[in-house]
Amino acid sequence: MVGVNILEKWSQENIISFIDTIDDLVFVLDENGSVLLTNNAAERKLGYSSEELVTMNVTDLHPESKVDRVIDTIEKMLEGTLSYCTLPLQTRDEMLIPVETRVSKGRWDGKEVIFGISRDIRLRMEMAAELEDTAERLQLVIDGTNVGLWDWNIKTGETKFNERWAEIIGYSLEELEPVSIHTWMEFTHPDDLNNSREMLESHFKGDIEFYDCDLRMKHKNGNWVWIHDRGKVVEWSSPGVPLRMTGTHEDITSRKELEMKKADHQDRLEHMVLERTNKLKRSNYELNLEIRKREQYEKRLLNNIRIKEATRIVSSICFDPEDIDEAIDNVLLTLGYLTGASQTYLFSFRDDNKIMDNTHEWCDEGIKSQKESLRGLPSHRFPWLMKKLTEDEIIYIENTDSLPEEAAVEKDILSI
Secondary structure, three states, X not given: OOOHHHHHHOOHHHHHXXXXXXXXXXXXXXXXXXXXEEXXXXXXXXXXXXXXXXXXXXXXXXXXXXXXXXXXXXXXXXXXXXXXXXXXXXXXXOOEEOEEEEEEEEEEOOEEEEEEEEEEOHHHHHHHHHHHHHHHHHHHHHHHHOOEEEEEEOOOOEEEEOHHHHHHOOOOHHHHOOOEHHHHHHHEOHHHHHHHHHHHHHHHHOOOOOEEEEEEEEOOOOOEEEEXXXXXXXXXXXXXXXXXXXXXXXXXXXXXXXXXXXXXXXHHHHHXXXXXXXXXXXXXXXXXXXXXHHHHHHHHHHHHHHHHXXXXXXXXXXXXXXXXXXXXXXXXXXXHXXXXXXXXXXXXXXXXXXXXXXXXXXXXXXXXXXOHHHOOEEHHHOHHHHHHHHOOOOOOOOOHHHOOHHHHHHHHHHOX
């Protein structure tokens, strides 16, 4: 605002030339608010000529609905109870120009007048709107990414955090006050501090564009929370010393847990591969064992063939019916020699096949007889043997150890 004492020293021509260089809208009003003088900016922005403006009252430059408020506001500013007002000015086209107006009393051409300066604040409002929009979008990004913010004065250690920064570790910001860089250090896992310092030093030296570090921080509940800590120096001193740094904290605990689960899954897969390899080895062993069993089976099959052949030969032998026992003994002897067996038996059944007796037996030299111990045997105790007999199978036992598990009773009896 140009002071009255200064204006009095200037010539009217100089003053008019001066105010025409100002981009603010300048008005000289009489005590009733009639326009006495304006500058080029007022004429240009309002769309009126100077001749038109000097025929108007200042209230004509406002919407009719605002006239009373305009008069009241001017009075308050002249009284000193209001320093400025933001009532918009209305153009010839009835467009409203947002302005910030200040007024004061003075003299012009020897008369008491009111000086008014209205500053066009459209650009300021646009910038403010842009800043507000930017701030809003930034807040949306912060809310959307759910990150904590930090602002660190590297020289003093003074640090500012947002509420989310504290929330990530289970606190409110108020609970952590007063905060500083030591607050961060206090909650960071000791094993991660050295790595963080090394990353910071690399960033300060310019080796890396951003400070970027994963670290653990102690949660209020006692757990460790994984944090992705990222930032950048935003202010440097002239010698290249970092002054201020800002950044974010992102809770990546879920991601880290997933990574650990993946690693655990990989370990399990490797273990499964090892188990599979061992299983294949066992299968190979079992296959070889099965081959040996098959060889033994083929050997038994060959023995069965021999037995059948021996039986055929024996069946062709003529014997005296009156000496049947001697004939059976001879047959058992012949079967033993033909098959290479060390013992041959003949069992007879009685009581509707419920009891069986070893009636005849041949034993090779040095083999103990079992004839007496194999009499009066309940046939139901020998399911394996009975099954073979009912199916008309030839039973050839190479040795008792070769008997299957289901022939456990038979093995016990024959091993006596």
